[in-house]
Every structure is written in C-alpha cells, then in structure tokens.
Amino acid sequence: MRILHLGTDSFGGYGGIALYNRELIAAMASHPSVDEVVVVPRIIVGECEALPEKVTFVTSAAHGRLAYLNALRKARGPFDLVVCAHVNLLPLAQLIVKRPLLMLYGIEAWKPLRDPLSNRLLRDVRAVVSISDVTRERFAGWSQYVGPSLLLPNSIRAEWYGIRPRNESLIARYGLEGKRVLMTLGRVVAAERYKGFDEVLEVLPDLDDDIAYLVAGGGNDVPRLKQKASGLGISDRVVFTGLFPEEEKTDLYNLADVYVMPSRGEGFGFVILEAMACGVPVIASRLDGGREAVRGGRLGQLVDPTNPAEIRVAIRDALAAGPKRIPEGLEYFSYANFERRTHAIVDALS
C-alpha cells in the first residue's frame, strides 16, 4: 500500500500542525500493510528530524509554489490513499485523486473557506479526519459534507516531559522566587486574541498577591497585554518570556503551579497535554477543543472562559490541590494509542 501525504509542514517544521503531521506520517508508515509514505511538504524551516522507515520526503517541494506543483507532478503513483493534510491544499490533492482523505485541525475548518472551489470540492472527499470533535462538528455545520468523519486526537510522548525540579536559573531570570505561578503558553499575536491571556490577566487582581502569571510565548500582542497588566495594576505579577528556545519548554512548564488556558479558538490544545505530562494541574476551556484535551474534565478542570468567577475559583481549587502528578488517563493520548487509531483509519480506508 502506498500513501501520499500532501501537507504544509512536517519534518523540519515548527508548531503543533508540523508535530501532528510527523506523528501521523510515522504512524501510517508503521502500518504493516503500508509499503511507502511519500511526503510532499510545502515548507521546511528547520533541520529535519530523522525520517521513519518507509517514508520518502520530497524536500524539493518546499522551494516555492512552482516547485511544489512540480513535485506533485513528479510524484509517482498510483497511490492507494492520498492524505490532504491541509484544507487549503485540497484543489491540488484533487488533481491527483478525486477523493482524498482530508485532515482537519481547528480554526481553518470552522467556517467556509475563501475559495468557493474548495468549498465545493470538499463535499467529495473520501473521508475527513479531525483532531477534535469540536472541529468535526463545526466543519459539519457549514460544509454540507456527509461522508465518513473520523477522529484522531493529538498524541503526547510523555517520556519527553515529566515532573522536574524548578530550574533555578529560569526562576531568577523571570523573578519568580517565592511565587506561585500560573502559566499559559502560546503565540501572543493580535490575530489570535482567543487564547485566554486576557481572561487570566483580568482575574489576577482578585487572586493572592504571591500569584504570578507567566505568559510563555512571543508576538505582536505583547505590548497590548503589558499595557493591560499595567492598567490592572499587576505589572509586577506578570512575566512575558517572549520567544524561548524549544529546549527550555519542559523547564518552563515545570515552573508552573497551574496551567490555565480559558481559550475560545483551540482546535485541540496540544499545550494542555504537554502541561499535564509535566504534572501541572490544568484548567481548560469548555468552549473549544481544550475540553477534549482534558477528556471532558477527567484529566483537568473545565471552565467557561467567559465567566471570570469560574476561572478564579478553578485557579484557587487547583492551587489548593495536592502535589503535582501526571493525571491517570493521560495514557489515552499516548503515541501507542495514536498509532493504533491511525492504523484503524488506514484499515477503514484501504
């Protein structure tokens, strides 16, 4: 069995979608019936990780639009399954096969696409695989797609994380000595004002003075949030890390006493899995994919992000909870389970 994976980024890419694609490609390649997975990436920005067995990675595709088209043209079929790993690539995928498998992650699938052609084409896809139920439901709400709809949530390699002692140099760098720390990690950009940073800032004045808020991430919305913190009189309790090296991420999570993300635009919320893998109690949103990352409240607390009282109470409850522990049930998102689910999807479609 041969599979073609058309994606934006995967190996050599940063961020959640790239990671998800790497895991997906590896899981497909490990299927006993799969002979080859040909990966055509649109972007490669960093050094490529080691490729799994049976994966052919067409690096030449990542040199612009023409190069991508050329790579597609040269991709030798036939393929038993074509995976269109981003809805924007659907017209290209359908040049190769009429009914590709379409992957859905989050906000890109929550409302009609700008391109009317894609809106029409997606009704004919062979199946959609969604990262979360909320994305699946929101996609179904507008797309008029009625075919098979499957679920493949993120996986977490818990062994890459773990509960660690607080990194003293980070504590000193961010001035967090003697503080209890709330944390949210994500891009801090104006176009994504639905991560929940504002909501946490707004409840901070009502919380004890020894509680600080660590905003882990950089972006063009940092100045506004700094100004907001100043207006709320809590500048000295809010720390903005800016962009940080990937290798510091686990230590950053381990600085936190509570990971809180009262968001409204997360397709799933992989960062929630990361925080839980570091033993940090998690507060997620009822109104987006975050609720699925904590399995409807089984792995962490859920709040209505529009209700400051709920956020406040959840933070207090989390801070009062016992020592850190990795929640039982995080195994649900293990790579082994992800691989098993991926194989079931491949079997269902082959």
Next chain:
Amino acid sequence: MCGIAAIFSYGSTAPGVDRDEIEAITERMRPRGPDAGGAWISPDSRVALGARRLAIIDLTDEGTQPMADVDDELRIVFNGEIYNYRELRARLERLGARFHSTTDTEVLLQLYRHDGANMVELLRGMFAFAIWDTRTRRMFVARDPYGIKPLYIADDGQTFRAASTVKALLAGGRVGRRRDLAGIAGFWLMGTVPEPYTIYESIRAVEAGTSLCVDERGIHDVRRHYSIAATLLRGAHDVAAARLVHPPTLLRELVTDSLRHHLVSDVPVGAFLSSGIDSSALVALATEANGQPLRTVTLRFGEFLGRESDEAPLAERFARGLGSDHVTRLVTRDEFNADLPRLFDAMDQPTIDGTNTWFVSKGAAERGLKVAISGLGGDELFGSYPSFRDLPRIVNTARLPFAAMAARRLARSPKAGAVALYGGTWAGAYLLKRGLFLPDDLPSLMGAEEAQEGLDRLAMPYRIRTTIDPDPGTSFGRVAALEASLYMRNQLLRDTDWASMAHSLEVRTPLVDASLLRQIAPLLMVEKQRCKGHFAQSPCHPLPVWLAARKKTGFSVPLVEWMGLQPDGTSTRMRSWAHIVMERWA
C-alpha cells in the same frame, strides 16, 4: 420550582416569628408548589422559613424544603432550578463536601459553605433563595441575573420578610397595604410595575442579579452580581472568537448547550410552540439534543382564524415534520370570561400582559406537563423587535431641528408629539416607544399631586438610564440591554412566572440565560439583527422558508374582541385594557 418565604426578626425589640404567619404566606403560594410544603422555625423563634414545592429534580422526600445541610448549620428555601448543579456538585465532592440528597437545592447549601456570597456567580439557572446560616446568624438572599424567579421583601427596621409573591407577603397579615404612588405611576407608564417598586409601599423586589445579607444590623452588602449592559460591552471588545466560527454553527452550539442544561429534569419536559423562528428553532434544537420529539402546545383563537395572527396551522405543520406530540389548544371567549376572576387573582401585580401565557400554560398542564420550554427572550437577544430599528431613529430624529413638527405630521400615534420632548435621549426614546402612557397623561389618571409624587419617586428616566450603564457602545447593544432589563424583566418574565405557576407549570427559558449571553455577546455584536436568520439556519435541518420568512406577528390574544375594548389611540387598545386591569386586579 417553588414558592418560598422567610422571616427574620433581627431587631432586638422585634417580636419572635409567628408560625401562623409563615404558614399563611406559604399557603397563599400553594399553586406554585402543590407537591409538598413545609415550615421551619428556629429554636429561638427569630427565624422562620417556609416553602411549597413543585418537584422537578429528585422527586423523593429528600428534596423537601426548608432543607438543612448534613451538618445542620445551614438551612435554605429555594425557588428555581440550577442547571449546572451536577458540575458544581462534582467539584464540591472533590473538595470534600457531603450530601444527603441528589437535589440542586442541597448543592446551593454546600456551595454557600465553600464560596460564600460569591457562589451566585457560579450558578447557571433561575433562582431566588434564602439561606439561614446558624454559625454567623446571617441570612443570605439572592436572585438570578435576569430576574426569572421573583423575590419580594418587606423590612420594617426590625423584621425582614421575603416571599416569592407580593400577595403571599400580604397574606401573612403583618405587612402594610398602603399603595405606592411610584408603583402605580410605573404601571401607567409601562403597563407593569417596574422593579424594585411594587404596588405597595412596604414591599420591594430584590432586583434581578442582586444578592444581600441580613443580620442584626438589618439589610446590608447589597451586591449586583450580573449586568446585561456590561456583558454586551464585553462582547463588543471580544469579537475575535466570534469571527472564527460560521455563525449558525456557533449559535447551534451555544444554544444547544443552554438547552441541554435546561432539559435537566426528572419529569418530562415539553415546549410552547408558535409559528415564530425562536420557538420553532428552539424546539428543533431541543428535539435534536433530547434525541426524541417533545410534547408541544400551540394556542389558537377563533377570532384569528384565517388571519396571519393564527399561528396554529404553521405550528402544526412544523410539529408534524419534527414528529412532535403536538396539541393545538383552542381558547374561546367563554373560557376567557370564565377564567378572568382566577386570572386576576393569580396576577401578582397589575400588568397588561400575561393572558397568553396563562392559556398556553393551562394547555401544557392539561397535557400532564410540569415543565415547558419557551422561546421567550429571542427577540431581545436577536434584535427582532421594531424597537431595534425605531429607537435609534427616534434618538437621531429628535436631535434634528423641527423634529416635533415633523413627528406630529408624520405619525398617527398619540405619543408622536412628544418626540422632541423625550426622544433626544435613549431613556426618553425608550419611554416613548415602550410607554403605555406618557408622564403628561398621568395627572388625569391618578390625580395631579399623586402623579407628581409618584413620578418623582419612580424616576423612570433614571431607572432606564441605569440599564445602559456601562454603555454597550452600539445602538444594537443599547436596545438589547434596554429591552432585556426593562420590558423582558418587568413584564415578560414576571408575567410568565405568575401565569404559569398558577397552573403548577415551570416555564424554562433557554434563551434567557446569563451564561448564554456572555458566550454569545461577541457574535451578537458582530452579526446584530442577522442573528435571527442564523438562528433559523442553526438546526441540523434548518427551518423551512415558509416558516423562517413569515412576517413576525407576536404572541397576542384577541383581547379587543373579547373585552370589546374601545379605541384609545393605540393600535392594540392596551390603554383601555390597563384601565380594566387596574379596576379588577386585587
């Protein structure tokens, strides 16, 4: 859903509470809670609590009120439903709370123990309750954000009394009956008595979204825990998330979430169905959420046959499509006349509305329903009243030169001449648009001095202004806040309460939900009046065009024909009906 009462003799010279009084108060509320009743008096006779119960959640005796917590330190009387009580209970159990029942009532007790007065911000539902805390000798009293459930208080400086109805407080025999000119002026102005006033000087409403404490010092710590205007303003600043999702899909998601909460019940839940978008979309979404069709009820009046205002044919057609167990309830003039004495007896305070809800509730109760869902609140939420169009126009027009002259020439309404006088402000424009009579009419209705005193104390323009403070920032937001805080609160919700409770029916309003408004406000601020169309599209099978495109008619009854109402300068002849109400209400 219940009728509740509380008496607290907090003053050092106050006489102890009287069992006869608390029993008389609760007995007057028997139709609100036919399933059970009870009273509790503290060992020192300083506190009395009473309740009548309509059992909806936990039908066993464990749910009987007044209810104590497992430690016998807190005691509560509670009217309403807490729709998120299961989530709250799960949290409280994690924190070590113990329960002796499966009721939402007991969750309130433990939530108070854990979170104190802040508990009200965690509640999703409709509620009015009083908790007596024996540890601190304080009574904590609260009412839900929209004022769906009523709560009235009387405080003479020594004794505090509270009850679900004005008439129940009077039935105890210890509360003065002197009429309140402010309340009477309010009725003539608005067709209903605006809270916090009542028709009696000694009785006040606990304002919607407010809590208070009573101890040996009397009433204090009066705190507003929800503001519709502030919620809409917040929505206007938080539109990023609303732009992420296809509007009908987002509406479907949020309204279905509200519906799932509102369908929590240990008895069957039915629905009122008209041929309007709100009730139809709501019933369609409820059917999806419920997994099976609901029992639905539509009213029909012989006087409307063949007219657009006859909702029955389209409602029946829609209900058939959904597979609903549907009934059309025909109401005749004879039935209306026969019911009128009971209707006025149940009417807690004078109001020109409520007749429609009286009969549709009667129809639902005849079908054996204890709970029915209503689309009430959709017009306020989705901006489908004419006021959303007219109020901005009035405000803008009145600021132009010669506005009064133009208004007189152009409009046939008896209020048109007052555009220049009132129309330049949002409060004035609202008074003009929604007012039954104008302030200048009141001297002829209640006497010059009485009118002046009533109007001065009522301060209606000020009361209207406070409902848009903070300013929601847009015309849509202002009108939405005005309509929800005034017309819906003082008229629709209050009338729905007495008219349904008279038939021992609990009416639930999934579109009148503080959580829903918080979540939906950004979308409302972006899409404004388009939301109504989005709502019609929100069910899995969107509403058919013959229903969605139908002209809005309102939920009216043929009072003109039944009562032979004379022309009074208004299209509805409601001024004439108001005179009849004022004469016959008692």
